[in-house]
Amino acid sequence: MSDRGILSSLRYLFADFIGEDDDTPPFLPEGLPEPVMAAASDAIHLLIDYQGTSYAELYVHRLRRFVGKQGVDEVMLTEIARLMAVRMTYEDPIRIAQLKLAELDGRPGAPAGSVDVKKFRLEELIGALPAVIAEYLLDALEWAGWLHKRVSIRFSTASRFGIRRLKIEAGLRRWRLLSVRYAKERVWVERWLHMIDRSLTKQPQAAPAIVQTATMIEGYGDVYRQGLADWNAIIDGLVKPTFDGVLALPDLAGAVIEARAAALPDPRQTALKRKIAEIRAGSNAA
Template sequence: MAPGDGIASSDEVRAAAEIAADHLILFDMDRLAVENGSVISSALFGALAGSGALPFPRAAFEEAIRASGKGVEASLRAFGAAYARAQAKSDETAPSRPVAPITQTQPAQGPARQVQHWQELAAQAEALPGADMALRGLRRVVAFQDLAYGREYLSHLTAFARQDSGDGRLAEAAAKHIANAMCYDDIIRVADLKTRKSRFDRIQTEMKAEEKPVLLTEFFHPRGEEIISLLPARLGAWIESRPKLAAWIDRRLNKGRRIRTHRLRGFVLLYLIAGLRRTRRYSLRHKIEQAHLQNWLSLCQQTLPQKYDLAIEILLCRRLIKGYSDTHSRGLSKFSRIMETLPLLAHRDDAAEWVARLRTAALQDAEGKDLEGAIETVISFSSTVPATPPP
């Protein structure tokens, strides 16, 4: 799958569906299911039954729902509504982009001193251009690490906000992507997310389990280098400088593991890993990420006075880096390739447009062939030899 937000053009999806399907039944099944107090699978089941594609009467489908014994009445309502829509052969055009849900944030809770510190940081964020995005970024950074990390975030962000031209583009791009860069994905963060009470509550609600126990099995497949990156920076670097030792560690740790977090042993294991957040600042991974962050921000700051739009595009390129393990490596490789190409574009008036094209090419193709093709185009019209690639 290509990197990015995973959202394809609705028009393209619809066109492909119309070509592939003998008869297209298209409507918002998730909304219909929610309106009837059920889940989307009930609506999908009803649409399938109503399409007439399978040689079974409606009663057979309904009997299958009753046999499940879970949420029968709500499932039958959603099934019936979807069945009627499919029978009517009506469809609707889906919106080109999903509407982001409006989330209500809970007031800060905790020791009085920390709450006061948070309120001071939040007030600083609200005073910046693009305050909404700045506050979102601050919440994310503090949740990732701590209040001191949030203060670092605002320090980085303020340097860009002061140079915003007034249209808010620079401030918003900086607020979003600096937060993303500071909240990198590592095993600690994954373990933290998987042991949060809010996650268990959400799963309980979505499964309509009520008071019944939910059995959860998490799949982990960390590589040796990800474990090494959690070690203190000097020790981790020492191990990485010895390929045979690093390979030996990888052979013993690079295995898929199924961890049952509904059991005490599995939950405690992930909870303890999440607790390593206190030592994250001293880890090899954090040292590497901080160096990368500083180099990226320095490049943006150096570009700003001469090419405002190009600096924004450099900020937006951070979108390519996400996830961990192989996903992170691929994204980082594409980001680096674009940064290496910048010297070929720096003298051009349309440099920002070309960086945007390179980023789009990188997002469209998981293997990177489109990006390499676009870079070849840049090289073909450039008469200069690339300088030393920026870090």
């Protein structure tokens, strides 16, 4: 991540943290094609609901990098706008509490009180806390061998106590940008955007496939962890070596799609690692 990217993230982080955020949505990037405006506008409103206007401004700042960029057509820019918003609204316990509370909007026909049970890893729950607290707890959990322990959390609107607890959990939003999880997500988004940038320079025809790799990472718990591990395996095993000139893959898009097809819900990544090895071997032989 560049120094400029870090400074921009910190700027928006502290604007939100110290309360300088206002309710005015940021303007869409200048020169944004009209077909992309709907996706970007929806994303801005989603991000304001998720975290605040300064966070939506960070989104606009990131999107602006690709407006008018050579090789980026309206279809690709729309997908970048859409998928970046999805990843910036990652599902942590705070978000699930927000969504659960949103069910109580008072509209006719709105669902009655209900209970959802979600399974998280302990590292996810602790990772939603400010890093100054979370890092000590994570070290202690790792020492005890409980870091990846799964726990079930109830999100309930069926009682006053449940609703009060949801409000407390959703209120942690203010601290989200200081959390361990946010720091990791920020690095991931910047790396994804960087790989798209490099693809547009090194192998433009592969850029759409690189953009779509964002769909590999979703949800929470084991699903999230598996998707992130698979994404890193493909980027580190195929994409980055090709851009660095270490690996000769003239059809990088095809290689990425082929590797993704081999990704299974297997923590050991046996099939995926085998496929990546086959693709690399074929490249060396050629």
